[in-house]
Amino acid sequence: MITARGLRKTYGEVHAVDGIDFEVEAGESFGLLGPNGAGKSTTMRMIGGTLDRTGGTLDVLGLDPGTQGPAVRANLGVVPQQDNLDEELRVRENIVMYGRYFGLSRSYLAAKADELLAFAQLEAKARDKVVNLSGGMKRRLTIARGLVNEPRILLLDEPTTGLDPQARHVLWDRLFRLKESGTTLVVTTHFMDEAEQLCDRLVVVDQGRIVAEGSPAQLIRQHSTREVLELRFGSARNATVVQQLEGVGERNEVLPDRILVYTPDGEAALEEVAARGLHPVTSLVRRSSLEDVFLRLTGRSLVE
Numbered sequence: 230m231i232t233a234r235g236l237r238k239t240y241g242e243v244h245a246v247d248g249i250d251f252e253v254e255a256g257e258s259f260g261l262l263g264p265n266g267a268g269k270s271t272t273m274r275m276i277g278g279t280l281d282r283t284g285g286t287l288d289v290l291g292l293d294p295g296t297q298g299p300a301v302r303a304n305l306g307v308v309p310q311q312d313n314l315d316e317e318l319r320v321r322e323n324i325v326m327y328g329r330y331f332g333l334s335r336s337y338l339a340a341k342a343d344e345l346l347a348f349a350q351l352e353a354k355a356r357d358k359v360v361n362l363s364g365g366m367k368r369r370l371t372i373a374r375g376l377v378n379e380p381r382i383l384l385l386d387e388p389t390t391g392l393d394p395q396a397r398h399v400l401w402d403r404l405f406r407l408k409e410s411g412t413t414l415v416v417t418t419h420f421m422d423e424a425e426q427l428c429d430r431l432v433v434v435d436q437g438r439i440v441a442e443g444s445p446a447q448l449i450r451q452h453s454t455r456e457v458l459e460l461r462f463g464s465a466r467n468a469t470v471v472q473q474l475e476g477v478g479e480r481n482e483v484l485p486d487r488i489l490v491y492t493p494d495g496e497a498a499l500e501e502v503a504a505r506g507l508h509p510v511t512s513l514v515r516r517s518s519l520e521d522v523f524l525r526l527t528g529r530s531l532v533e
C-alpha cells in the first residue's frame with residue numbers, strides 16, 4: 230500500500246525526516262512511534278500529499294504523492310493531529326460538506342452520512358453544532374469524516390492525544406472495527422500503550438530516523454527483558470542505591486523518579502533487593518513495554 234525509500238524532509242538545518250525506509254501492507258495497522266519532534270507528522274503529511282519531500286521515493290497505492298497529490302488524497306482518509314472540523318456547522322453537515330469537496334453525489338452522501346454517524350456512535354448528535362461536542366466525539370467525527378470517500382488507507386496523526394482514558398478506549402474500539410473491515414491504518418503516536426494496542430507492526434522513530442522495526446511483541450523480546458522491577462527510593466538516593474543493585478537484574482536504568490531493574494523474574498529480583506538490605510519506598514513488578522524498548526534504544530523516555 231505504501232513504500233518509502235530514503236524518505237527525507239529538511240527545513241534549513243533541521244533534518245525532520247532523515248532518510249527512512251518502510252512498507253505498509255494491505256489490511257495492517259502500521260505505527261510510527263516516537264517522541265514529540267521525531268518526524269512523525271512530517272512523514273504523515275508527505276504520505277498524504279500535503280507536504281513535498283526533500284529526497285527519497287514514496288509510493289502510495291501506486292501513486293507518487295509529490296506529483297499526484299490530488300489522486301492520492303482521493304484514495305486516502307486523513308485524521309490530522311488537530312481537529313479541523315467546521316465548528317459552525319452541525320455534525321452531519323460536516324460529513325456531507327467534506328464529501329462535497331470530493332465531488333460525491335448528494336444521494337450517496339445522504340446514505341453515507343447515516344452510516345458514518347452510526348459507526349462513530351454520533352447518531353443522537355447528528356443535528357448538534359460541533360462546538361457542543363466533547364473532545365472524544367469531535368475525534369470520532371473527524372474519523373467519520375475522513376472515511377467519507379471510502380479510503381483504502383486511513384492516516385491517523387496522534388489519534389488520542391488530549392482525550393481522557395474512557396474516550397480513548399471508545400476510539401480504539403472504533404479503530405479495531407475499521408481494521409476488521411479491511412481498512413489499512415497508519416497511526417502516529419507517542420503513547421506506547423496506544424502503539425501496543427493498535428499496531429500490528431511499527432517503526433520506532435527518533436530524530437528523523439528509524440531505530441527499530443517489528444511487532445510490539447517482537448520489539449519487546451529483542452530489546453528488553455520479560456519483566457521490569459520499578460523501585461523508588463527518593464531521587465537523592467538513586468545514584469548510590471543503583472551501585473548496590475549491581476547484578477540484581479540484567480541491567481538497570483536510573484530515571485529521575487525511579488530505578489528500573491530489567492530482569493526475567495521481578496519477584497525474585499525484589500527478594501534480592503531486600504536481601505541486600507535495601508528498602509524502597511515503593512516497588513512494582515510489571516511486564517516490559519515499548520517504553521522500555523525506546524529507553525533502551527535511545528537512552529530517553531518517550532514523554533519528557
Ligand SMILES: Nc1ncnc2c1ncn2[C@@H]1O[C@H](COP(=O)(O)OP(=O)(O)OP(=O)(O)O)[C@@H](O)[C@H]1O
Binds near residue numbers: 244267269
Ligand atoms: N514548518 C517547519 N519548519 C521548520 N521546522 C519544522 C517544521 N515542521 C516541523 N519542523 C521540525 O521538524 C521536526 C519534526 O517535526 P514533526 O512535527 O514531524 O514531529 P512529530 O514527531 O510529529 O512530533 P509532534 O507529535 O510534536 O508533532 C521537529 O524538529 C520540528 O521542529
